[in-house]
Amino acid sequence: MTEARGAATFRTAAPEAYDRHVGRYSNLLGAELVRFAGVEGGQRALDVGCGPGALTRALAERLGAAAVAAVDPTAPFVEACRARVAGADVRHGSAEALPFDDGAFDAVVSQLVVNFMTDAPAGVREMRRVARPGGTVAACVWDYADGMTLLRAFWDAAREVDRAGAAARDEGRVMRWCTPAELDELWTGAGLRDVRGGELSVEARYASFGELWEPLEAGVGPAGAFAAALDPERRAALREELHRRLGAPDGPFALDARAWAVAGREP
Ligand SMILES: C[S@@+](CC[C@H](N)C(=O)[O-])C[C@H]1O[C@@H](n2cnc3c(N)ncnc32)[C@H](O)[C@@H]1O
Numbered sequence: 001m002t003e004a005r006g007a008a009t010f011r012t013a014a015p016e017a018y019d020r021h022v023g024r025y026s027n028l029l030g031a032e033l034v035r036f037a038g039v040e041g042g043q044r045a046l047d048v049g050c051g052p053g054a055l056t057r058a059l060a061e062r063l064g065a066a067a068v069a070a071v072d073p074t075a076p077f078v079e080a081c082r083a084r085v086a087g088a089d090v091r092h093g094s095a096e097a098l099p100f101d102d103g104a105f106d107a108v109v110s111q112l113v114v115n116f117m118t119d120a121p122a123g124v125r126e127m128r129r130v131a132r133p134g135g136t137v138a139a140c141v142w143d144y145a146d147g148m149t150l151l152r153a154f155w156d157a158a159r160e161v162d163r164a165g166a167a168a169r170d171e172g173r174v175m176r177w178c179t180p181a182e183l184d185e186l187w188t189g190a191g192l193r194d195v196r197g198g199e200l201s202v203e204a205r206y207a208s209f210g211e212l213w214e215p216l217e218a219g220v221g222p223a224g225a226f227a228a229a230l231d232p233e234r235r236a237a238l239r240e241e242l243h244r245r246l247g248a249p250d251g252p253f254a255l256d257a258r259a260w261a262v263a264g265r266e267p
Contacts, residue, residue, distance in 0.1 A: 192264025
């Protein structure tokens with residue numbers, strides 16, 4: 001089974017660079033996903049593909065860290081999550097083979113991960129397996145095709161400097177499981193009941209355009225990997241085009257981001 005396109009771009013990611021890139025949106029998004037999933041005090045929850053721990057922390061704030069578990073295949077993220085959410089049970093592993101018992105959780109949630117799974121249908125079946133009967137399985141994924149302003153502007157700018165290379169990597173075009181219809185298909189196909197969709201909107205603030213650009217040059221995620229692999233001249237052209245597409249900010253600014261959410265119930 002080959003790894004989903006782009007998943008490897010997180011393997012060597014420094015948690016701090018991730019924080020400055022998409023992680024900038026993750027804390028607010030985590031709180032939104034916890035609300036959407038209906039996670040309530042007294043429950044036990046698992047965060048699948050926890051990264052450095054934004055959703056894990058949101059779950060711990062609601063449930064207490066001792067009631068929260070998390071799992072990710074990227075070792076530096078596992079370490080960062082353990083350090084950031086002391087008391088949570090953070091393990092190394094993948095969605096497709098979750099290292100947890102059947103029916104162990106009231107809620108199994110996953111933020112910005114389903115599209116990176118090696119085998120998303122198998123990953124969601126595993127999420128279902130570790131949910132108790134009547135428990136909730138929920139996730140969210142960026143609206144890469146439109147409402148995730150940063151990444152949409154990035155790939156549109158990238159097409160101006162390397163049309164073929166950008167077309168082959170644009171997450172809005174090449175990744176599956178990033179639309180409400182596909183998420184519904186994934187959840188229904190896994191056998192989950194009462195499947196419902198939703199839209200989660202968050203905002204990230206930047207002190208300057210340089211603050212937005214710098215983690216991209218560090219190579220984090222599919223967009224960062226694309227930027228880091230360009231020769232210096234094309235990378236400078238990409239920086240300029242992205243700056244222009246974001247309205248040429250010369251001071252602090254904010255960007256909106258929309259994620260599609262899905263939730264279902266283990267029968
Ligand atoms: C965009 S990050 C999201 C991290 C975190 N959930 C957040 O909201 O900030 C994608 C994460 O998916 C993880 N990942 C990639 N393939 C995975 C798989 N097969 N199973 C579980 N997690 C996976 C990566 O290691 C990375 O931490």
